[in-house]
Amino acid sequence: xxxxxxxxxxxxxxxxxxxxxxxxxxxxxxxxxxxxxxxxxxxxxxxxxxxxxxxxxxxxxxxxxxxxxxxxxxxxxxxxxxxxxxxxxxxxxxxxxxxxxxxxxxxxxxxxxxxxxxxxxxxxxxxxxxxxxxxxxxxxxxxxxxxxxxxxxxxxxxxxxxxxxxxxxxxxxxxxxxxxxxxxxxxxxxxxxxxxxxxxxxxxxxxxxxxxxxxxxxxxxxxxxxxxxxxxxxxxxxxxxxxxxxxxxxxxxxxxxxxxxxxxx
Numbered sequence: 001x002x003x004x005x006x007x008x009x010x011x012x013x014x015x016x017x018x019x020x021x022x023x024x025x026x027x028x029x030x031x032x033x034x035x036x037x038x039x040x041x042x043x044x045x046x047x048x049x050x051x052x053x054x055x056x057x058x059x060x061x062x063x064x065x066x067x068x069x070x071x072x073x074x075x076x077x078x079x080x081x082x083x084x085x086x087x088x089x090x091x092x093x094x095x096x097x098x099x100x101x102x103x104x105x106x107x108x109x110x111x112x113x114x115x116x117x118x119x120x121x122x123x124x125x126x127x128x129x130x131x132x133x134x135x136x137x138x139x140x141x142x143x144x145x146x147x148x149x150x151x152x153x154x155x156x157x158x159x160x161x162x163x164x165x166x167x168x169x170x171x172x173x174x175x176x177x178x179x180x181x182x183x184x185x186x187x188x189x190x191x192x193x194x195x196x197x198x199x200x201x202x203x204x205x206x207x208x209x210x211x212x213x214x215x216x217x218x219x220x221x222x223x224x225x226x227x228x229x230x231x232x233x234x235x236x237x238x239x240x241x242x243x244x245x246x247x248x249x250x251x252x253x254x255x256x257x258x259x260x261x262x263x264x265x
Contacts, residue, residue: 028155033067034258036060040092041072041102047127048237053092055241057124059250061141066254068200073101078108080115088121088258091128091144107138117225122255125250129190139240144220145231146191155210157236160202162218162245169221170200170262171230171252177244184240187233188212196222196231200249219249221256228257 029084034165038056043049060066071077083089085159087113095104104112116122122143125214129147132140141149164180181202188204189212198217206213222229230253235241252262 003154004022004037007052014211016142017222019263020206032263033063033065035084036066036068036087036090036254037077037086038070038092039074040091041074042096042098042108043092043094043127044096045145045207049092052125052235053237055235055238056090056092058251059241059247060254074108075101075103075105077103078111080111081260083111083115083120086120086237088123088254089115090123090125090254091131092125094127094131109140113139113143113224116227116229119226120250121259122229123169123253123257124229126235127235128183129231140189142193143224143227143229145196145220145224145229147188147231148194149191149232152187152190153210155204155208157175157183157185158208160205162202162234163215164200165198167197167199169197169199169256170245170260171219171249171256173262174264175249175252179243179245181234181246182240184234186216186235186241187218188216189215190233192217192220193222196220219253228260230254230257255259 038053038256040049040053060068066088124147126142127148129144135149160181161178162181164172164175186202186204188210198220200219201215202218204212204214204216212246218234219232230251232250234246239248255262
C-alpha cells in the first residue's frame with residue numbers, strides 16, 4: 001500500500017510539472033494565414049480596378065492573418081490546380097474589353113465554379129456582379145448570388161447611411177446598427193438569388209436622382225454548393241473603400257467566406 005501511494009504521488013507530481021511546463025513554456029502554434037486570391041485585370045473605364053485592388057490589399061494587410069495574391073491574368077491563373085492553393089477568391093473584375101490574358105475561357109469558368117462548389121469561399125466586389133451579362137452567364141449569376149446584372153442602376157455618388165439588418169450572422173454580429181458611409185454609388189434594383197440573406201441595406205432617398213424610396217441591399221450572403229458567398233456592392237473607388245466601417249465589413253466578409261466564422265477582435 002505504501003509503495004502504491006508513493007507511485008501515485010510521484011505520478012501526480014510528474015503530471016503537475018508537465019502541465020505547468022505546458023502552460024508556461026508552450027504556446028499554441030499560430031493558425032495559417034487565410035490565402036486570398038484577388039481576381040482582376042479588367043473593368044469598365046469608370047472603375048479604377050488597379051486602385052481598388054491596391055485598396056483591398058491594404059485592407060487585408062495583416063500578414064499574420066492574410067496571405068494575399070493578385071492575378072491580372074485570369075486566363076492563365078484560373079485553373080483547378082492554381083485555385084486549389086487558396087481559401088477564398090475575391091472578384092474585382094468586369095469583362096469589358098478583355099484581352100487574351102483576361103478573357104475567361106470555358107475551362108477558366110469551370111475551374112472557378114468547381115472550386116466554389118467544392119467549398120472555396122467567394123467574394124463579389126461592387127461591379128463584379130455585372131460581369132458576364134452579354135450574354136448572361138446564368139451559373140456565374142447563381143454563384144455570386146446575383147447583384148447588378150442587367151437590371152441594376154444607381155444615381156449620382158453621395159454619402160449615405162448603411163444599416164445592419166436583423167439577420168444574425170458572423171459578418172454582422174457585433175457591428176454597429178448603422179454607420180454613415182463615405183461618398184459611394186448606391187446600387188438599386190439588385191437581383192437576389194433565392195436563399196440570399198441580406199446583412200446590410202441603405203435607403204435610396206427618392207429626393208435624389210433615381211432614388212427608389214426603398215432600403216436597398218448592399219451586403220448579402222448565400223451558398224453555392226459547399227462554398228460560402230458574399231456579395232458586397234459597396235466600394236466603387238478608393239475613396240469609398242477608405243471608410244473604416246466599410247473596411248471592417250470587407251475584412252469580415254473575406255474571413256467568413258474562407259473559414260465560416262469571424263474571430264472576435
